[in-house]
Structure formats: C-alpha cells, structure tokens
Amino acid sequence: MSHIYIFSPSSAVRDKAAFKRGLKRLRAQGHEVEIDADALSSHMRFAGDDDTRLKAIERACASGANIAMISRGGYGLTRLLTQLPFKSIAKAVDKGTQFVGLSDFTAFQLAVYAKTQRITWQGPALGEDFGPESEPDEIMQACFDDLCLEQGEGTGWRMPSTPSSPMLPSVKVNDAVLWGGNLAVLTSLLGTPYLPMVKGGVLFLEDVGEHPYKIERMLTQLFNAGVLKQQKAIVFGQFTSYKLVTHDKGFKLHTVIERLRSQLKTPVLTGLPFGHVATKVILPIGAKVDLATDGRDAFLVWGHV
Incomplete structure (x- = not known):
C-alpha cells in the first residue's frame, strides 16, 4: 500500500480524537503513515508559526511519500506563498509524491501550478474525511484507493x-x-x-x-x-x-x-x-x-x- 505523510500547513488541529481516528483507519487499510513532527503544533490559530509550517512543507517534500496529505484546512497558507519551496515541491512531485488536500490548501495548489505547472490533487483531509466517528464515505474512500493505486482516470x-x-x-x-x-x-x-x-x-x-x-x-x-x-x-x-x-x-x-x-x-x-x-x-x-x-x-x- 502507500506511504502517506501527514502534515499541517494551515490551521492547528483542534479535534485530536478525529486526528487519531484518521491515522488508525489509514493504518488499518495497510498504509504506512508517517506523521510530521509538528503536525499537532499550535501557535495562535495556526499549526505552528509561519517558519514551523514552511519547514513541515519541506519535510513533506523530502519524505519520499506516495501521498502528502494535510491534517486539516482552515487558514494559513496564503501567509506562506512568497516563501514556498517551489523547487522542492516540483522535485517531490516529479519523484512521485502526490499532494492532497482541499479548502485552504487551494492556495498551495494554485500557487504550485502557477509557478511549476505540476499537478496536485484536491481531495480529502485526514481529520475531516478519515477521522469522523462514522465510517468514511464509500465514494471518497474508493476515489482515494484509486489515487493510491494510481488508477483513477x-x-x-x-x-x-x-x-x-x-x-x-x-x-x-x-x-x-x-x-x-x-x-x-x-x-x-x-x-x-x-x-x-x-x-x-x-x-x-x-x-x-x-x-x-x-x-x-x-x-x-x-x-x-x-x-x-x-x-x-x-x-x-x-x-x-x-x-x-x-x-x-x-x-x-x-x-x-x-x-x-x-x-x-x-x-x-x-x-x-x-x-x-x-x-x-x-x-x-x-x-x-x-x-x-x-x-x-x-x-x-x-x-x-
């Protein structure tokens, strides 16, 4: 299965229970899940200060993961756009890392396409989609499985x-x-x-x-x-x-x-x-x-x- 890297480039994770449930579900599906060192950091409303979150993005780029998925959206990425490591992001995508997320992550994805023409994926976030008390939606899960298998068309x-x-x-x-x-x-x-x-x-x-x-x-x-x-x-x-x-x-x-x-x-x-x-x-x-x-x-x- 896939190597999934979980990182927090936007708002701080508030629902720790959903975060843990999401990790448990992904691991139960057979994925190797790696958690960024600052995934649960908090600074004001953000998942760490700007420098902390930029370093988390760098680590996601260097992880070699098949999928780099955000923990949640919220707000924070527009603060980072002038400092995003576009060369590292492009290199990671070229080597097979697929960046996945939605909401605030739109700023990252549009900036990456504008600056590098690399493809990223609008899709689930860990807490919102894999962390609810109920089971993940079947359609979302099937689409995510296709992404992991590189067969969604x-x-x-x-x-x-x-x-x-x-x-x-x-x-x-x-x-x-x-x-x-x-x-x-x-x-x-x-x-x-x-x-x-x-x-x-x-x-x-x-x-x-x-x-x-x-x-x-x-x-x-x-x-x-x-x-x-x-x-x-x-x-x-x-x-x-x-x-x-x-x-x-x-x-x-x-x-x-x-x-x-x-x-x-x-x-x-x-x-x-x-x-x-x-x-x-x-x-x-x-x-x-x-x-x-x-x-x-x-x-x-x-x-x-």
Whole structure:
C-alpha cells in the first residue's frame, strides 16, 4: 500500500480524537503513515508559526511519500506563498509524491501550478474525511484507493434537477486544464502571481459557510476580472453550511447560479460531488481533462496522471 505523510500547513488541529481516528483507519487499510513532527503544533490559530509550517512543507517534500496529505484546512497558507519551496515541491512531485488536500490548501495548489505547472490533487483531509466517528464515505474512500493505486482516470455525477440546474444543451469540452477549488481562497489570489492564468480551462468551485450573496460577490469579482469568460466550462461543487435569513426574500444559491448563466456563454454545471462534504471525488489540479454531459449526467475524464 502507500506511504502517506501527514502534515499541517494551515490551521492547528483542534479535534485530536478525529486526528487519531484518521491515522488508525489509514493504518488499518495497510498504509504506512508517517506523521510530521509538528503536525499537532499550535501557535495562535495556526499549526505552528509561519517558519514551523514552511519547514513541515519541506519535510513533506523530502519524505519520499506516495501521498502528502494535510491534517486539516482552515487558514494559513496564503501567509506562506512568497516563501514556498517551489523547487522542492516540483522535485517531490516529479519523484512521485502526490499532494492532497482541499479548502485552504487551494492556495498551495494554485500557487504550485502557477509557478511549476505540476499537478496536485484536491481531495480529502485526514481529520475531516478519515477521522469522523462514522465510517468514511464509500465514494471518497474508493476515489482515494484509486489515487493510491494510481488508477483513477475520471469521475461522473448526475446534476440535480433544480431551478439552478435546468436541462441544458449538451456540453463537450476537450483537452482543457482542470483547476479551481475553494472559491474564497481562489478569489483572494486575484492580482497575485499565485493565481494561474488559465484560459480555456474547466474551473470548479466549492465553499463552506458563505452566504449566497457572498458567493455572488466573489463570482462577480472573478467575472469582472475576466476570469470566468476565459473558461470553457464552470462547474459548481458543493456550497454548504450557510444560513438563509428572512430578508433574503427568495435570494438563494440557485439565484446566483441563474444570474451567472445569464451573464456567460460559458456552460455552468452543478452538482459536482466535491467540497466540505463527506461524499467527495478527487480532482487533479492542472491536468488536461475532457468534460461531457448527456442530459443530467456529467462526465469528467483525465486519463492516467
């Protein structure tokens, strides 16, 4: 099985029980799990000060692991972007280390692609996905197993039949770069050298705890910056854990998506099983993909990476 290196480049681990359960489950699956020396460090809200977390990234690069997985997201990586060891990261990827994570890790992954064109993977975090009291989600586990075996070559899903996802014309996109991740983190990189200048790509987005009006505000910033118009397709993952209020008066997430569709010729798809949810697929940032739809069925294929 795989050599998995667990490190904490963002916020401090607060749920130690979930951390331990995650380790136990991965080891029970036959993986060799190595824990970074500062994986459980804490400095203010972070998993150690900036220098501590940079050294953890360096150790992950030097570990020789098949998979370097974050313990959790939170916040912290945008503080480190100017100091990331891009040469070490690129060398580690070239030697077979696959960096895996989501949420705040989006900053790391987009910066790595912008600076090195190396592929990293949006996918599970230790505590969130392997550490719950219930068993890990079967789809997430199957996708992770495929990653460990280097045999995952794509994914498919059924778009929901909702006001924000009517029956759309068939979509077919070939040989486009897949990129994206957490919407708030991605938007924060606009105007910096750490946001890849992807044209003709497939952009996927997710977020947690953001009210639809905040989602619309961020999408409007991306729209006005010209980012959205340059894509061949935009794919919405899961947007969760927000609360509507009385004075929204019908303003919901589907309102945001319908407005975006009215502004763009680019197809906007929904329902991708990815985000801060138990059921998540694993997606290669920077890989060339083909995207197609057949009615409400969507297929995203990247072949062997």
